[in-house]
Amino acid sequence: MARVQPFIITFLRQNPRTAQNANTHIRNLTVDSKETNFIYREFGENQNQSKELVNGAINQPNLDIVKQVCKITRTIPRWEETLLSNFPSFNFSEPWFFREFLRQQESVLFSLSFFHWLRSEYEFSPDLDSCNVLFDKLVEAKACKAARNFLELTGFSPEPGSLERYLRCLCDDGLVEEAADLFSLLNKNGYCPSIATWNLALLACLKVSRNDLLWKLYQDMIDSGVVVDIDVGTVGCLIQAFCNDGEASKGYDLLRQILEDGLVPDTVAFHKLIAAFCKTRNYGRVSELLHTMIATNRAPDIYTYQEVINGLCKNRKCLEGYRIFNDLKDRGYAPDRVMYTTMIHGLCRMGRFGKARKLWFEMINRGMLPNEYTYNALLYGLYKVHDFKEAKKLYKEMLDRGYGETTVSYNIMIAWFCSHGRVDVAYDLFEKMPQKGIVRDLITFNSLIRGFCIKGNIAKSLNLLHELLAQGLQPSASSYKPIIENLRRVGHMQEAKNLLNDMLSRGLEPDVYTHDHVITGLCEKGYAAEGMELLVEMLRNGLKPQQNTFEKLLQCLSRSDRLDDSLLVLDFMFRIGYALKISICHSLIAKFCEGSAHFVESYLREVLEMN
Template sequence: MIRGRPSCKYYLSMNFRNLVTTCTVPLDPPTTSSFSSASEHKNLCFSLVEQLIRRGFFFQAQQVIQRIVTQSSSISEAISIVNFAAEWGLELDLATHGLLCRQLVFSKPQLSEFLYNRKFVVGGAEPDVLLLDSMVSCFCRLGKFEEALSHFNRLLSLNYVPSKVSFNAIFRELCAQGRVLEAFNYFVRVNGAGIYLGCWCFNVLMDGLCNQGFMGEALELFDIMQSTNGYPPTLHLFKTLFYGLCKSGWLVEAELLIREMEFRSLYPDKTMYTSLIHGYCRDRKMKMAMQALFRMVKIGCKPDTFTLNSLIHGFVKLGLVEKGWLVYKLMEDWGIQPDVVTFHIMIGKYCQEGKVDSALMILNSMVSSNLSPSVHCYTVLSSALYRNGRLEEVDGLFKGMLDNGIIPDHVLFLTLMKMYPKGHELQLALNILETIVKNGCGCDPSVILASAEWQTSSNLEQKFEIVLKEISISDLNLAGVAFSIVISALCETENFCYALDYLHNMVSLGCKPLLFTYNSLIRRLCKERLFEDAMSLIDHMKDYSLFPNTTTYLIIVNEYCRQGNVTAAYHILRKMRQVGLKPSVAIYDSIIRCLSREKRICEAEVVFKMMLEAGMDPDKKFYLTMIKGYSKNGRILEACELFEQMVENSIPPSSHIYTALIRGLGMKNMTDKGCLYLGKMSRNGFLPNVVLYSTLMNHYLRVGEV
């Protein structure tokens, strides 16, 4: 008998085998020219199925249905065939149905998905592990990755080892999406359990883990590659892991990896040693850096200017200028020419220590050596001269910069603007722009301005327009700097609306705004307490592929802290972490300074600990803030401990730090100990100021020791 119609309509098979039966009805319809069209061929197949069913040959009829479904050209055609079979009561068993789905995965994945969903998703049948494994590849081919991953996890939950094909499909897509940690976890679960993966898996995974900073997993992968799979690491893999370790600060492991390379006769090159030395210098491990330098030279790698500049900067940052000069002497002995960066490091350090004359001597030696100082050299020197009250020399330095053909930038303008009296910002901006025209565009600004026709409006405004137009015609990059300078000057003079107009003009001319441009606008908005507008401007930056940096967020945090709104400052910290930006020491310093003013020193300690856990090293300014906070809040013993910790970290105390500590000791009637620090202060070359002497004298008068 013919069975009744089932509740669901499906069925087919990919590999049709010729059947050996006693049936005289042919399984294949005759192929003649009259049956050339696909539609006629399908109708003939349907007729054949009907004949087989009427004669009781259900198995043979099922196989014919499977064959024509497999050969169908579309899902709609397959559906019509399945519906026809269902009308005649033909039903495939689960094993045959699963086999058909698996066979269609690579040739017709859409059809495979359709059959799978009808039988196993909608129909509620339970697929076996072989079908689940095949559907992982099917869903990946269809771009339905989450469904593929769900089936892959289902396989693992059944303690089934996925096939190499399905694992590769999942692995490739996870790595393409940047989900390397998930890819690594699946790799560990599958590797060695009957599946041995190729070198490409190790290389792709190592690249991803190192780029995203998962160095513990990267080292584990390196061990697995050698111990489990027996693959010798390639030079590319060694370098990938090494640079990742250096970038993440795992310098001991990086050096051990170099020795492993040497053991395998894969000798590291100059770039690798330079990265290691740079890392040691960044972490203030100068002894290790020098050892790496001499080992580098020993194996025949000649250091370059960048290598030795890293060492000079490392020593100078620790206040060991003499050792920095020794490295400079090594450069001369090895025939390595110092560059602008070399001298800039020394100039910056001397300026920081207030030794401006020494910095000026280096600047003059650069000029005599035919080395053109960068604009940054002039910037730090101008700032140092201003701090020392030598304003007349700033003008002379600026004139010398112009004579040397140096093009000023927005950073120099910002430095000079702080020196000039209020109200002179726009004139200073015009002077800088005229210098850009002369040194950057090769034109005489006086000739350009003299040929202009003046209108009744502000001459200064017209001059800006003329000069900016000339710069834009000559160089759009310089125009970006010039517009940023004008916008900054307008923001400083509280002309925010005019600043926005210049921003629109800048964009309309094809100039890309600088991050400095937006930071100037954001600073003005924050000073006017328009924080919501400032955050909206941050969103606007993204239209030009600009993203806020630590300086941007520092501007906002500083203004919040000036208002005593620490809660809002904490919110900015959280926002920075959400976007993957590490808060700078200056941001933590601003928050702690605010908390100290409000007598919330315990909370300040929590922020201090948070900063250390984030891997940030306190600088001299931060130590000053924390020591002041402890001293003013009566926690003088903690202030002394922090002072000693600072010295241990090779950060030389400043006169301000000594003053804050000694005043705190005086307030706690610990003048004897204060005098000890006063002696240290004098030995370090600092002279106590009037305030400090007054504090000590008041204490002795109060206790009757006149």
């Protein structure tokens, strides 16, 4: 059962007037009567009014009683405890009573709690009319959790139109799974929601990063036959979805297609495409997209350029980004703080601290104060140029302005100490984080794991890996990589291999070098078969082992007299395009000759033909 969110309570306490309008709060409330009571206790007014109630036998439709009860539920705390005794002979479970109650009670929250009271008191179930009214009111108040709960309790079937509004409500709240179910239900009953509703659902999927559901919904949408003409809003969503899936070119094709039809998607779709093509470094496309935007009256705005500059900076084209940044200024665009921060960060990442510092002052001169992001960017820059003195100064300034106590700033400092051989200091910071209420995230752990590995402290690194997992964080390849490399260095190949397997089983992709480390390590220990197995696995995954790895493996295989495997590995090696070193060639041939003289000739021919 969801709870009242604390911030709402705080808000209500500070702002009791709002308690009068319960409708605005119901979306955040549950139907738990305890919680509802709490709200009454805290905010109900006229708490002593409950005395003057009419007593007597009144079982005829009586609008006056309805009026009184409406007021009681609205104003008297814990009315549930006294209502029956105040109206001893009145039967509240008459259907007309609840219908009329709903008509008069303007607050959805109180209507709902009255319904719950009726249920618990009389096992009441409202008639279809009342169900429809209350359900619609709940949806209108965007209380979709309460609406769902109401549906479950009553089991009634709302009108398709109501359901569609409910559906939109679910989308607004990001409850896309339920929305998708409802679409199927509506479709099954032959009702087809409007394109706008479908689009809303597609957008909601994008918002909660559920591309899988988006595609499923889109399929349903087509199957339902709603798409007569291509809708530009739908296409915009699809373009975004393609970009999220890493298939920007498909998104691009879609854009071209719809432009031919004379339709132009919104800027968000363009932005997504731009970011995606920056990522694949297809800058020609990016520039083309910008031109398209201008040609179709979607003039690139500051956010567009933000996307471009960010894309360039993230993909090692920072100076290009810087050029555009300056260009924009020349053309009269006033970069905002985000753009300055992005640029400063990009320059810092490239070690151009001087330029970054210049922008920093320029920004301040233009009346924009550095915020948490800007401070972190510059701090990161100082870390990159190893200027600890200045970093300390900046960090202090940052703290004075109330910005430094965050995960990111701690991570920068921790990475700093780790890469300057002071993992002990980094660990102190790490231990201070929870005390200060700062969350440690994956990057915090990864930095420290790396720090301890630099010092050769494998045990500590492993501990951190376990702690990370225990916290429920998803490890990344960088959580494992340094540990595996360290284990190989000290020859603990079994553990290294176990960790590698652990990585794979979590769906992580070790890079070429991690694999290479394990293979060469295994070979050094004489585990030819396992080395071979891993090499094959690598090739199967499309990874290209280093030449040295092949050589190590060949030596190991020939030492353990696995001549067939040697030939196989040679074959792989030549196919990749590596040449065989003369020394290894000699030792291989010598090995072949040791065996039955009968085969030497054919072996030789094979090796020579391959080379």
